[in-house]
Amino acid sequence: MSQSRSHGKLYIVGIGPGGIEHLTKKAESALLESEYVIGNGTYLDQIAVIIKDQKIIRSAMGGEVERARKAVELGKSHIVSIISGGDANVYGMAGLVLEVAQKAEEIEIEVIPGVTAINAAASLLGAPLVNDFAIISLSDLLTSIEMIKRRLNSAAEADFVIAIYNPKSRNRKETFAKAIEIIRKYRNENTPVGIVKSATRIGETVISTTLGRIMEYNDVIDMSTIVLIGNSESRLWKNRIITPRGYQRKYEY
Template sequence: MAESQSQSQDKASGGKLYVVGIGPGSVEQLTLKARDVILNADYVLGNSTYLDQMESLLGTQEVIRSFMGKEVERARKAVELAKNANVVMVSGGDTNVYGMAGIVLEVAEHESLDVDIEILPGVTAVLAGASILGAPVVTDFAVISLSDLLTPWEVIEKRLNMAADADFVIGLYNPKSRKRKSNFARAIEIIRKYKADSVPVGLVKNAMRGEEEDQIVTTLGEVMEYEDWVDMSTAILIGNGESRIWKSPKKDIIITPRGYHKKYDY
């Protein structure tokens, strides 16, 4: 495929590193620019899971596969290659929201490397899940990962308390894994101290991944009935005090009013 003008210039000036958010995991959800830079890259690096999702775009590029836990090594390799080539580092969801943008920039800063780096956004799970559930996130919200691999649980617990006390809509990432089975239950216990049991909760598994996608709409008081259903591929959205469930003819939909009803008649 012919190179874009900007990428031809990148090669002439010594290469460039793109950190690309691939969104939920389907090619259809990529931005046009993300698709373009992947197609025209010399090297594409990433977690094998995410590279598999982009397989239809990979052919002429040299693909370097990596795995969870190898993020620092992956970032170093990408920065090094970008000195002389066009390189794409793929990141699931968005590059900033628990993505690869931070570690790539940290590595470049630490090694004082003069490499041109561009960060391309992608649809993150909380927004993909929200679109499936209806409109749970139309006002102030907080997103909290329940993984204590890099963040101490004491810090996570503090954030849960403060976000729930402020009545933010709350998105929960990484709720459960084989090694972390209790964090989801602990988080719900904290949030229930501040929010009513009637508050809507949406659970979305494999958001926007075709036939793998599934969803449940329930309430804070009943969400633990679905604890066994929740896993690492599940995004959780917990409404605020004004959120409600609309039992539409098609499906249950979560609506969080933004406040238009207070100013306008409709």
């Protein structure tokens, strides 16, 4: 652990999807170098075995702006890590921290990538993402429902594999069903669907099904779930989803 100094550094660290074995060596090195580690309580618990000597600044969900401000302020004269689950560029803290830093005096910042929840979910399902895909969050806290619907329609019409983040919450239970209705306008009922809950964490659940049967698993789906919906070429094989890259159109195998 480094001591405070006149010239600090701020790491924005993606800590992976959950299991500590998916934390990258670069991320671990930054955390160990830091004097302060700032983050949401759930994510701090995820890396508790690593950050035993650091000063911890913990906040609840919803405290992102204050977290970013604190990280930037401390980063002027200390080595600081602010953490995001998965990767800090995928619905994470990178954008907000850099926006806050724009208004501050010069500060050294390094963004460290992490294994995303979508990568973890896709690996558990086989090969659902191999061609073009779109990631869409159903959370309307920072994006309007109207914009979410537009993006769902566009992605489904363009035949992207669609990965849905934040499908349901305690106060937002109907949006997921409405999203599936939109996608059904463009995909048939046999389209492969993967449901991955708590990827790489305790309680991990992996389900392979179809678009026609997805609502049978509605009670399984929550904020810790990634839902992957295949494109027109995706297929199921032994509970795995395969989305062809296109080699079959050029080669025999």
